[in-house]
Amino acid sequence: METFLPETPEQLAESLRAAASSHRSIRLGGNFSKDRLGGEPRQADVTVSTRALNRLLQYDPRDLTVSVEAGMRFSELERILREQGQMLPLDPGWADSTVGGVVAANLSGPRRRLYGTPRDMIIGMTFATLDGKLVSSGGMVVKNVAGLDMAKLMVGSFGTLAAIAKVNFKVFPIPKQSRTFAMLFQTAAEAFAERDRILKSVLQPSALDIVNWPEGWRLLLHAGGNDRALDRYARELPRAEICPESVWDEIQQFTPSYLAANPQGGVVPIPAKFTEMPALADRLNVPVIVRAASAVIYAHYAANPPRSEPGSDFGMMTKVKEMFDPEGLLNPGRLYGRL
Numbered sequence: 001m002e003t004f005l006p007e008t009p010e011q012l013a014e015s016l017r018a019a020a021s022s023h024r025s026i027r028l029g030g031n032f033s034k035d036r037l038g039g040e041p042r043q044a045d046v047t048v049s050t051r052a053l054n055r056l057l058q059y060d061p062r063d064l065t066v067s068v069e070a071g072m073r074f075s076e077l078e079r080i081l082r083e084q085g086q087m088l089p090l091d092p093g094w095a096d097s098t099v100g101g102v103v104a105a106n107l108s109g110p111r112r113r114l115y116g117t118p119r120d121m122i123i124g125m126t127f128a129t130l131d132g133k134l135v136s137s138g139g140m141v142v143k144n145v146a147g148l149d150m151a152k153l154m155v156g157s158f159g160t161l162a163a164i165a166k167v168n169f170k171v172f173p174i175p176k177q178s179r180t181f182a183m184l185f186q187t188a189a190e191a192f193a194e195r196d197r198i199l200k201s202v203l204q205p206s207a208l209d210i211v212n213w214p215e216g217w218r219l220l221l222h223a224g225g226n227d228r229a230l231d232r233y234a235r236e237l238p239r240a241e242i243c244p245e246s247v248w249d250e251i252q253q254f255t256p257s258y259l260a261a262n263p264q265g266g267v268v269p270i271p272a273k274f275t276e277m278p279a280l281a282d283r284l285n286v287p288v289i290v291r292a293a294s295a296v297i298y299a300h301y302a303a304n305p306p307r308s309e310p311g312s313d314f315g316m317m318t319k320v321k322e323m324f325d326p327e328g329l330l331n332p333g334r335l336y337g338r339l
Contacts, residue, residue: 001027003047009069009126009134009165012050016163016330017132019046025329028159030071030098034105036259036266038158039337050100050163057166058140061086064171065123065140070100070164086171089115089206093252100164106156109252110207110222113293115172118155124168125151130325140168153320158334161324175224178206180247181233181240183219191217192278195292203236209251210281210290219292220247254289258300266305270297307337314338 006012019026024045031051035041053071060066061084068077074090074097081087091109092102101107103125108117115121124138137151154164185191191210198208198221207222221240223233234242255267272280272295280297281288287300299305321328321339333339 001044001047003049005049005052007052009053009128012048012053012163012165013128013132013134015048016128016130019048020130020327020329023327023329025332028163028331030101031073031096033094033096033098033256034101034107037105039333039335041331042333044332048163050165051098053100053165054098056080058168063140064173065168066171067124067140067166067168068099069166070098070103072099073097074099074102081171082174085174087174088121088169088171090118090121091248091252093254094256095253099167103155103164103167104157104159110209110220110248110291112291113208114204114206119152121169121171122151122155122167123170125154126165127151127154127162128165129162130330134165135162138168158336159331160321160335160339161330175206177226177230178222178224178245179230179233180243180245181221181223181237182243182247183237183240185217185219188212188217188278188282191219192281192292194219196274198237199293201236203233205233205293207248208291208293210292211251211254211288212281213254213287220251222248251289254287255298255300258287262302264303265301268299268301268305270299271295272297 004015006015016026027041027044027047029049050071053069055069057069058067059080064086066081074092075095077088077099089111090102090107091111092107093109103118106118124140126134126136128134135150153161183194195208195210205221205223209220211218223230259265259267270280274295277290277295277297281290284299289298317339
């Protein structure tokens with residue numbers, strides 16, 4: 001299989017145009033670390049990787065904005081921001097993830113509860129289309145939303161529409177202090193009951209996860225702030241124990257480690273109403289990571305993961321796919337086996 005490693009956005013656009021003009025199917029990605037998410041990659045005629053597009057383009061810590069090429073490792077972007085006391089709290093987990101891969105897979109981690117998903121942090125984007133054009137939307141100003149809807153189509157598209165070339169983000173200050181609290185329960189119902197109590201309280205945690213491994217049901221809460229604020233968490237959570245912040249590394253690495261250990265397995269994101277989550281999480285009988293305040297359950301299957309059924313938006317998704325890629329050449333099947 002022929003492989004292209006473009007080093008500029010213009011070369012990226014040209015590599016897509018050249019393949020599409022000869023009606024060749026394209027496997028598009030960065031480091032391809034998330035092939036086990038979404039739909040299974042199909043055999044393609046050519047591979048296009050963005051990993052050589054790895055430059056820092058613009059960073060102004062005072063404006064809380066940064067622009068990077070899509071092939072930069074997300075861990076490298078985190079390092080750059082950390083040096084200035086700032087962060088991009090998406091917590092994707094995969095060590096080899098590129099920025100473009102995180103955006104294309106719409107990855108968000110435990111801190112989704114407070115900070116949101118990639119769509120909430122992206123303020124601009126440039127992407128390459130199959131006809132060899134570079135399309136830009138948004139900008140480097142947090143309040144600038146003109147044209148941003150086009151960029152939002154790329155988030156969660158798994159590279160089935162176009163190739164992300166660069167992304168502009170708003171970033172956040174790292175809290176001066178933070179603390180993690182853990183509670184262990186015998187049943188899912190007990191864990192979710194505590195979740196409900198916390199959400200009805202005055203507490204505003206940055207993360208609230210429920211997991212059912214290695215034993216029992218653990219509720220994990222992360223909070224940032226000053227001593228007074230963190231002491232209030234301790235008072236409001238009398239049965240909680242303070243645990244090392246490294247527990248979040250365990251949470252973030254669970255999915256890639258699980259998939260590596262189970263070659264036939266997969267992870268399925270399941271949106272659920274808050275009232276339905278306790279029974280659903282208990283009934284799944286597989287390891288789960290629950291974004292307990294964001295209404296998403298990630299179910300981990302050792303083999304034969306179920307495929308999610310197309311939702312009511314499938315017709316619109318098909319029309320968008322036809323608009324960008326009428327021949328179905330770009331990452332066919334990667335959008336959860338649908339497109």
